[in-house]
Amino acid sequence: MQTPTEARQTSSDNSVLLRLLRADNSRLAVITIVIFVIMTLLSPERFLSAGNLSSMAFQFPEFAILSLAMMLVMLTGGIDLSVVGTANLSAIIAALLLAALAGTDATGGFAIAAILLAIIVAIMVGLSAGLLNGVAIGAFGLPPILATLGTGLVFTGLGVALTGGSAVIGFPDDFAALGNSAIFGLPVPLLIFALLAVAMTFMLDRTKYGLRVQLFGTNPLAARFAGINDLALTIRTYVISGGLASVAGLVIMSRANSAKADYGSSYLLLSILICVLGGINPYGGFGRVSGLVLAVLSLQFLSSGLNMLQVSNFATELIWGALLLLVMTTNGLRLRRKGRGSASTS
């Protein structure tokens, strides 16, 4: 019972090279490498300097973690416009707590205990924020874009209301050290991101929850008919996303040694951009962590390299947007060709 389409599929893929080029992330991998090489050639001694490499490794984890949060909900066909709001609210509450419990001069065991407590509270805040999103979307049926637009305003608004709009400062030095130190030469934020990225890959590929997320994202109705508990799945997804956002919030807070309601405001669009660039299908169902990592790296190489060439941050923004449209345009053309081919055999 083989249809012509199947016959064609099995007979083609013959060369390893062709298959590599056809793989999902190949184009992006090439782009990432090209950017890296160009930046290296343009200013080899500076781009490859230890200082630059380390500063890049400190910079990207915070928005990379936010992108992981965005990616998970995108896989279910949703979107989370509240990630930055969640991150900042978590950080602000942790900061207020930390500043109240232990001031800048607190040290030793007491400071560490306070920091641990603040971290736990921040993550709890993130999980609760995610729960609110999940309930609004899963139980009340709000479209994700509207639900998270609303909760995003509420979270950011609470952050503003709690702080009056100014930065919260005055934590133990140990906390700032967390986000600005390195273990075996690897920055702590990078380690946190790597850990989360590996965990996410593992979760998506190897656990039943991960597979269900991808199936639900492909066709929510069929998921329901197949007995997937869509409410539990949606809530769990947004809760995890909220948790990831709060981790990003803590990283930002530690690196800035302060918390503020409008930190990272450019990260919302950036995280969507990274997901789409990384090949996460915004309609759900498909996407790999490896694509996201490549997207993060290519954007970071680009912005650090341009920064080194004295190009303004605004130009970097321009190039990011152009890169997004470039990748989408070439992907889109490929998709359309594919679509035409398969539609014709009916």
Place this chain on the structure above:
Amino acid sequence: MTDEGPSPFISIQHISKAFAGVQALSDVGLQVKMGEAVCLAGENGSGKSTLIKILAGVEKPDSGSIEIDGKSHASLNPRSSVAAGIQVIFQDFSLFPNLSVAENIAFSAELTARKKLVRNAEMRRIAAAVLDRIGVPIDLNARVETLPVADKQLVAICRALVSQARLIIMDEPTTALTDREVRALLAIIRRLKAEGVAVLFVSHKLAEIFEVCEKIVVIRNGRLVVDGATAGFSLDSLAHHMTGRHFIRTTPVIPEANLPEILAVRGLRRNGLLDDISFSLRAGEVLGISGLLGSGRTELAKALFGLMEVDGGAVAIQGVPTVIRNPGDAIDAGIGYVPEDRLTEGLFLSQSIARNIAVSRLDDHAGMGGLIDRQGLSAEIDEWLHRLKVVASPDAPVKSLSGGNQQRIVLARWLAKSPKILILNGPTVGVDIGSKADIHQVIAALAAAGIGVIVISDDIPEVLATCHRILVMRGGRIVEELAGGSVTESDLAHRLAS
């Protein structure tokens, strides 16, 4: 082929078309005269859709000629096709749910007239006139999304007529209609024929439209198989032409008596949809639930599988009272459900075959922390593909399979779960006749293995060929219980409709 009477409105000859090396049509010819209805029959994948697309001007033939009204065209484009008087009514009707009936009907006419401004009064006049022409009253102001399916189809027909259609091509026009609606549609078709409009039905469900067609054209694997007057065909000979195979009509083997009751439903009701539904199902039995569209047959299936809330009633499985609030409860109770609409409700089209089967088995193959035993799962998937005779890589997307194989994948999903009860809603809708016979065999084998099977279908030969016992539904109630083998096709058809 006879050539007396009116001259052909359209005549296509030696049409061939290949896609990426696959020959979709080769050397196909077809004539439709004015005022004539022709049925183009063929299984899924026979090349029917390609032929429609060529007539609609969406695809260009590689070779062959098209002659319309004595004028020959090398190929058509959407504009020239419409200008020549060809109108295609696709299965989805291509209407605008958010616009009014009047606007939907008159939109293309106003476009053709190259109007820049909206002429509401004129649009209403056009719509009212054409509704009057086919003799149906539909509220001109109603938003199309609020109309029942049959009315939407009529709106689509009206729109085609407004665009000066001389040939209306209807793609599977009866799939979503109740028996009464089909009859109303046929009456309208006769009216149009009398006015000289030609109609080309494209269908694989033939019994219903047999009576209005003068001629039947059968294509298989892109080639014309047979072409002749309707009177020369019977349902059996058509099936043979469409598949190239002969079918022996089977009657189900009656299971041993005294098998244990596996499902008992008592007084199930749901306001306006289901009324006091009570029945029982025994292990190893195939129970048919038949009824027309809107009889409550699908609602009953959904209620049993926890997809629809009920207002009251009790369900017991193997004597144990069971409350089913969602599909998860139903699955835990040992029920599997193969839904009516495979493409939207059954499958994750762009996901792999393996994942489409695995979805029901994730819990059983997951260990600590929800970690999946990949080897165990993929061995099981290979086994089911083998048992159901699906030859394909488990990693291929399920959308690359034929309709019959896709249905086998949905079946495999539930069989892998070894259910006690399997509900199949329209098990062979959109499945080619060859696979249909295979699926019927699978059903018989399941029953033989002791599973209680419920077949929900309005396909009368199918119900008779597979079911030991048949419940007839009408208006949300079970109105009759028949023993399989005790009724004839026409008898059952009559009982469904009365």
Place this chain on the structure above:
Amino acid sequence: MVRKPTIDFSRNETLVAIVVVLFVAMTAIVDHNFLSLPTLFDLLRGAIVMGIFAIGVLLVLISGGIDVSFTAIAAFAMYSTTSLLVHFKLDIPWPFVFLLSVAIGAGLGLLNALFIAGFRLPTLIVTLGTLSIIRGFLLTFIGSQLISNLPANLRVFSRLFMIRGTTADGSFYSLPWAFAALVIVVAVTWFLLYRTMLGRMIFALGGSLESARRIGINVQATQVFVYAFVGGISGLAGIIHAAMARVANPFDIVGLELSVIAAVVLGGARLSGGYGTITGALLGVALITLINNSLILLGIPSTWQMVVIGMLILLGTGIPAYQTKRAARRAG
């Protein structure tokens, strides 16, 4: 057939209108000076720019798309127009200044159209990309400095008032001519949507893109029009913003996009396309303007503004969404 003059409570417009009235009533009870001409004109003035944006967003939503780049387009058109005039010391009458800004906006809208109609990419992604590109280009190549000495003719415009006067208790009130721009945009868009075939085609596109294609609507041309029109409208909103603020700040406006979309959706437009009314969009804007301006009068600190708007979005879209979900669950 005559439509019965009953109130349809299932419509978003009705709900939003009720909330607006309640809000006004509550504020009026707390602050007796609230119901006055100065307040009214303050609110109207505050709603001009957002109102114009909302009409553009409505059009895109009806056509089945979404646009988040309109704020960047507005900032770009506004700033490049003023900097052009200042740099070349051009002293052209203000209507031409407006036209220039509208033309630049429409041109940038064509950039969106290129990717959406030409390459058939998802609208959200495209406009997200163009948002970055347009803003990045503006701030890198055109300028990132505030222009506070606007061309004389724009200053002239900002001092033109439709209505001005003094109340009995001596407070001034005024409504600038900029308000007429909103009225004109509303009137033109209404005519476009309900009286031209092009407008019906925009509705048809949002109803079903595939059907539109099949009945021979030129989908690409219609999309090109939609995005160019919205770009033009955004250019107009941008230059009016600068004229009223009497300063051209390239960092202004961007960041408003989600609030405007929220206002339009609160007013009943569907993100899935095909549905939405001008009345609804304007009511949504009215509600958000009202909250932005009078929360303090109700004793709620201004820092809570965002929370209130967020809650309103959740409730305003949550109640109808929940009703639909309940109905769907019942129906199976």
